[in-house]
Amino acid sequence: MALAGGVSLAAVAAHGGAEHALRAQVQAALGSAASQATVSVDPWSGRIALRDLAWTGAGGARVTIGAVRLNAGSALLATAQAADAVSLDNVVIESGATRYALKRVDVTGTSMSREDVAALLDKSSSTPMAERLARLSASQIAIPELVVSQKSANASVEATYRDIRLVDVDKGRVKSFAASGGVFETHADKDGVKGTVGPVSGSDVDTVLVARIYTDKAGPGDTEPKTAYGAFTIDTITGTADKGGGFAIDHVVVKNFKARPTSEPMLPFFEEFAGKQDVAKMPGPERARFVNGLVDILEAFSVDLVEASGITLTAPPSDKEKAAVKVARMSYAGAGMGKPNDMRLEGLDVTAPNGYGRIGSISQTGWSFKATLDALRATLGDPGNDLSDLDPRMFIPDLGTFAIRDIDLNVPDDKAKAKDPSAPNIRVGLKTFEVSTGSPVKGVPTALRVGMDRLTMAIPPGSKEEGLKDLLSMGYKDVDFSFGLDGRWNENAAEFTIGQIALQGVNMGNLTVKGLLGNVTKDVFAGDSATAQVALLGATVKQLGFTLENKGLAEKLLERTAREQKKSPDQLRKELGGAAQVGIPAMLGGSANAKALGAAVAKFIVKPGRLSVTASARDPGGLGMADFAMAQGDPASLLEQVNITATAE
Numbered sequence: 001m002a003l004a005g006g007v008s009l010a011a012v013a014a015h016g017g018a019e020h021a022l023r024a025q026v027q028a029a030l031g032s033a034a035s036q037a038t039v040s041v042d043p044w045s046g047r048i049a050l051r052d053l054a055w056t057g058a059g060g061a062r063v064t065i066g067a068v069r070l071n072a073g074s075a076l077l078a079t080a081q082a083a084d085a086v087s088l089d090n091v092v093i094e095s096g097a098t099r100y101a102l103k104r105v106d107v108t109g110t111s112m113s114r115e116d117v118a119a120l121l122d123k124s125s126s127t128p129m130a131e132r133l134a135r136l137s138a139s140q141i142a143i144p145e146l147v148v149s150q151k152s153a154n155a156s157v158e159a160t161y162r163d164i165r166l167v168d169v170d171k172g173r174v175k176s177f178a179a180s181g182g183v184f185e186t187h188a189d190k191d192g193v194k195g196t197v198g199p200v201s202g203s204d205v206d207t208v209l210v211a212r213i214y215t216d217k218a219g220p221g222d223t224e225p226k227t228a229y230g231a232f233t234i235d236t237i238t239g240t241a242d243k244g245g246g247f248a249i250d251h252v253v254v255k256n257f258k259a260r261p262t263s264e265p266m267l268p269f270f271e272e273f274a275g276k277q278d279v280a281k282m283p284g285p286e287r288a289r290f291v292n293g294l295v296d297i298l299e300a301f302s303v304d305l306v307e308a309s310g311i312t313l314t315a316p317p318s319d320k321e322k323a324a325v326k327v328a329r330m331s332y333a334g335a336g337m338g339k340p341n342d343m344r345l346e347g348l349d350v351t352a353p354n355g356y357g358r359i360g361s362i363s364q365t366g367w368s369f370k371a372t373l374d375a376l377r378a379t380l381g382d383p384g385n386d387l388s389d390l391d392p393r394m395f396i397p398d399l400g401t402f403a404i405r406d407i408d409l410n411v412p413d414d415k416a417k418a419k420d421p422s423a424p425n426i427r428v429g430l431k432t433f434e435v436s437t438g439s440p441v442k443g444v445p446t447a448l449r450v451g452m453d454r455l456t457m458a459i460p461p462g463s464k465e466e467g468l469k470d471l472l473s474m475g476y477k478d479v480d481f482s483f484g485l486d487g488r489w490n491e492n493a494a495e496f497t498i499g500q501i502a503l504q505g506v507n508m509g510n511l512t513v514k515g516l517l518g519n520v521t522k523d524v525f526a527g528d529s530a531t532a533q534v535a536l537l538g539a540t541v542k543q544l545g546f547t548l549e550n551k552g553l554a555e556k557l558l559e560r561t562a563r564e565q566k567k568s569p570d571q572l573r574k575e576l577g578g579a580a581q582v583g584i585p586a587m588l589g590g591s592a593n594a595k596a597l598g599a600a601v602a603k604f605i606v607k608p609g610r611l612s613v614t615a616s617a618r619d620p621g622g623l624g625m626a627d628f629a630m631a632q633g634d635p636a637s638l639l640e641q642v643n644i645t646a647t648a649e
Contacts (some may be wrong), residue, residue: 001078003312008087010421012364013163021036021268022293023516023573030226033616034115034297037391038050038051038052038230039330040104042304042456048069048070049067049068049069050065050068050593051067051068051619052066053065053068055170060094061093061094061095061214061215061267062094062583063091063092063093063094064090064091064092065088065089065090065092066089066090066091067087067088067089067090068086068088068089068249069086069087069088069089070085070241070325070633075161077143080639083109083451084112085106085107085109085110086106086107087105087106087107088103088104088105088107089103089104090102090103090104093489094464095215095267096152096267096268096271097151097152097271097274097288098148098267099147099148099149099150100146100147100148100628101146101148101149101246101459102145102146102147103144103145103154103262104143104144104145105140105141105142105143105316106141106143106494107138107140107141108138108139108140108141108142109138109139109140110115110138111137113141113315114199115599122237122521123572125209125458129302131208133172133208133211134171134172135171135172135183135213136169136171136172136207137166137170137362138166138169138582139167139169140165140167140168140169141165141166141169142164142165142166142168143164143166144162144163144164146160146162147159147160147162147481148160148161150644152274152276153187153482154163154188155175155186155187155188155189156185156187157184157185157186158184158185158186159182159183159184159197159396160183160184160232161179161181161182161200161417161501162176162179162182163179163180163181164177165177165178165179165181167207169435171205171208172206172207172208173205173206173207173208174203174204174206175199175203175204176201176202176203176204176430177201177202177203177205178199178200178551179199179200179273179405180199180200181196181197181198181199181200182196182197183195183196183197184196184197184239186535191236191241191242191243192241192242193239193240193241193242193246194240194242195238195240195246196236196238196240197234197236197237198234198235198237198463199234199235199236199284200232200233200234200235201232201233201472202229202230202231202232203208203230203231204227204229204230204231205228205229206226206227206229207551208228209228209259210228210259212261213228213259213260213261213262213266213300214265214266215265215266215267215268216261216265216268217261217262217263217264217265218260218261218262218263219261219477220645222260222261223357224260225258225259225260225302226258227256227257227258227301227303227378228257228258229254229256229257230255230256231253231254231255231256232252232253232254232255232257232535233251233252233253233254234249234251234252235250235251236248236249236251236648237249240484243316243318244317244318245312245314245315245316245317245319246314247311247312247313248310248311248312249308249309249316250306250309250310250311251308251309251310252308253305253306253307253308254296254303254305254307254545255303255304255305255306256303256304256305257301257302257303257304258299258301258302258303259300259302259502260300262293262296262297262300263265263292263293263296263298264289264293264296265555266297268321269297270397273290275291277445279291279380279526279628280380280387280434283369284383284384284385285383287382287383287523288381288383290381290447291376291380291381292377292381293376295373295377295447296380298369299373300620302334303332303334304336305331305332305333305334305336306328306331307329307330307331307332308329308331309328309329309330310328311325311326311327311328311330311370312324312325312326312327312394313534315324316579321352322352322353323350323352324350324351324352324586325349325350325351325449326348327345327346327348327349328346328347328348329344329345329346329347330344330345331343331344331346339406340365340366340400341365341366341367342364342365342366343359343363343364343365344362344363344364345359345361345362345363345613346360346361347361348524349566350364351508353411354425355410355411355412355425355550356408356409356410356546357407357408357409357410357411357607358406358407358409359404359406359407360405360407361403361404361406362403362405363402363403363406363560363579364399364400364401364402364408365400365401365403366398366400366401367397367398367399367400368397368398368400369398370397370398371396371397371398371440372395372397374397375394375395376395378394379394384561385569385615389592391440391442393443393444394442394443395443396440396444397443398437398438399437399445400436400437401434401435401436401437402434402435402436403432403433403434403435403588404430404432404433404434405430405432405433406431406432407429408426408428408429409427409428409429409463410426410427411425411426411428412425412426413425413426413460413647423460424458424460426457426458426460427454427456427457427458428453428455428456428457429454429457430453430454430455430588431453431454431455432451432452432454433447433451433452433453434449434450434451435450436448436449436450436476437449439488439489441522441525441526442525443524444525444526446488446491446525447487447488447489448476448485448487449485449486449487450484450485450612451483451484451485451515452481452483452484452606453482454480454481454482455479455480455481455482455483456478456479457478457479457482458477458478459471459472459476459477459479472624473560474553474554474556474557474559474560475512475556476507479505479506479507480507481503481504481505481506482502482503482504482505482508483502483503483504484498484500484501484502485501485502486499486500487499489493489520489525491522492522493531494519494520495516495517495518495520495542496516496519496539497515497516497517497521498513498514498515498516499514500514501513501593502515505551505553507551507552507553508551508552508553508555508589509548509549509550509551509553510547510549510551511547511548511549511550512546512547512548513542513544513545514543514544514545514546514548515542515543515544515545516541516542516543516544516622517539517540517541517622518537518539518540518541518542518619518621518622519538519539519540519622519624520539521535521538523535524536526538528621530544537625538624538625539624540621540622540624541617541621541622541623542616542620542621542622542623543614543615543616544614544615545610545612545613545615546612546613547610547612547613548604548609548610548611548612549609549611550604550610551608551609555569555608558572573605574606576605577603577605577606578602580597580598580601580602580605581596581597581599584597584598584601585597585598587635588635588636588639589635589636589639589640591636591639591640593639593642593644594636594639596644596645599644599645599646599648600646600647600648601648603648604648609648609649610646610648610649611647611648611649612645612649613644613645613646613647613648614644614645614646615642615643615644616643617642618639618641618642618643619641623638623642625643627641
């Protein structure tokens with residue numbers, strides 16, 4: 001009995017001695033990382049626990065860890081690297097208004113040295129979080145649950161992600177990651193949304209770079225964005241508003257998201273300036289720091305592709321329109337490989353009980369905000385700049401090309417339905433509308449192209465609208481119009497070319513106007529409003545011409561006029577033709593130009609086909625405003641200064 005007791009006592013003593021020795025060895029290995037932490041060891045199981053770790057990073061982020069559990073045979077107690085498993089309980093990271101809470105983190109297959117582990121857990125170290133993450137390597141990191149929350153004065157967001165797996169972590173870079181899904185909840189004022197997130201996956205995540213972006217300032221080599229996320233996908237996001245209605249997204253894809261650290265650490269920057277809305281009232285140095293910092297942040301990010309597909313929006317029960325919205329695809333593609341940036345929406349469908357609207361696509365391509373950002377730096381970003389006399393044109397971005405295609409609208413005619421509830425809906429269609437700008441000078445485009453193809457509409461029966469009622473009187477039941485405009489400034493020649501102003505109506509006709517303006521100086525675009533107006537008044541007309549092609553409108557107009565005058569169309573045609581043949585030369589002075597113009601117009605009236613008229617100034621400098629002003633009472637004097645070519649086919 002005594003022998004057994006002695007053996008037990010010896011065992012307890014040995015256990016206590018081993019525990020004391022092991023604890024001392026762990027504390028020596030951790031150094032200052034364990035100076036304020038509770039260290040417990042169990043020699044029999046070989047398990048070590050470090051409790052109540054906490055520290056504040058250089059960027060202001062606070063990290064607390066309830067416990068770190070690892071084996072006694074880990075790299076903490078060996079000079080050589082060794083594969084090991086580490087578990088962390090109750091990890092909380094707080095930075096400004098954002099909080100990350102992880103109940104448990106399991107790290108397997110680590111190959112970190114004693115120094116790496118000590119540096120990662122050292123709460124007294126001034127080493128930035130990014131450098132600590134650069135020491136982290138593991139075959140897998142498992143996080144059963146991650147809760148992310150953000151709060152502001154009148155809004156909050158909380159999201160929970162489950163079953164997170166980070167695979168092949170090498171010095172802070174994650175080869176792939178996935179999560180089974182999660183839930184989220186948002187509140188803003190009195191409104192709220194609750195929703196779910198489906199499976200999440202991604203690859204090539206540089207956690208070191210991400211940490212540096214939020215907490216570190218840019219270094220000498222941080223001049224170009226680098227890949228922070230190689231790829232990122234989410235399946236099936238749904239949300240339901242407190243007041244009813246909601247949304248769903250089938251699929252989200254992000255590819256090659258790039259970023260770089262900025263001149264000021266991003267999180268402290270936003271925390272400092274949060275709530276300061278009136279930039280103009282800030283003191284000059286503070287305003288300049290805020291504007292330059294914000295511009296730097298805007299320039300620090302780029303992405304190859306962001307895409308969301310299968311989007312649906314449903315209205316709450318209280319919505320009288322009961323509209324449902326579907327979008328097949330929304331995307332943004334960054335510029336690269338000789339391609340311009342591109343933002344587009346495809347397959348928009350808005351449906352209500354009394355009508356619908358459909359748009360094939362809306363796109364914006366090749367725009368640039370560089371001029372806007374440069375102007376912000378040069379004006380608000382200059383602490384000594386006087387903001388009382390800013391030219392707003394400086395802030396106009398290069399708009400690139402905007403296009404909208406395949407519009408089909410079927411909407412109620414409120415005026416008609418007020419009189420007759422059975423009145424048909426208004427039907428409007430559009431094949432394409434496109435606006436393209438280029439070569440801006442102080443934000444003002446010097447090249448412009450506008451195109452509208454196949455604007456169609458059924459004319460409401462009995463319409464009293466000007467223009468529409470005239471078309472009804474000529475027998476038209478619908479309209480089909482196309483329009484085009486093309487112009488460009490040539491700085492070297494100080495000329496502006498009107499490539500065309502074209503209007504086409506199906507079963508009506510085509511009208512095309514072309515011209516060349518001279519003495520169009522840079523002041524027209526770059527000067528202040530008074531200077532630009534004076535410069536524009538100094539412009540001249542070098543050439544102007546039009547082509548009118550009849551496709552049926554002339555006959556219908558002639559028939560309607562003949563009915564009103566109680567004449568036959570042939571009789572009216574002969575009268576108008578004769579009046580043009582004699583009247584135009586008489587009014588314009590009887591010159592050869594006037595006679596040629598009168599003959600061509602008369603021929604077109606008698607047999608409407610194609611009429612082309614071009615007037616070119618005899619003076620190489622063109623005709624100015626003074627020439628036109630003098631000709632108001634004497635058109636013949638203006639005709640003497642031009643060469644006219646007029647033909648009718």
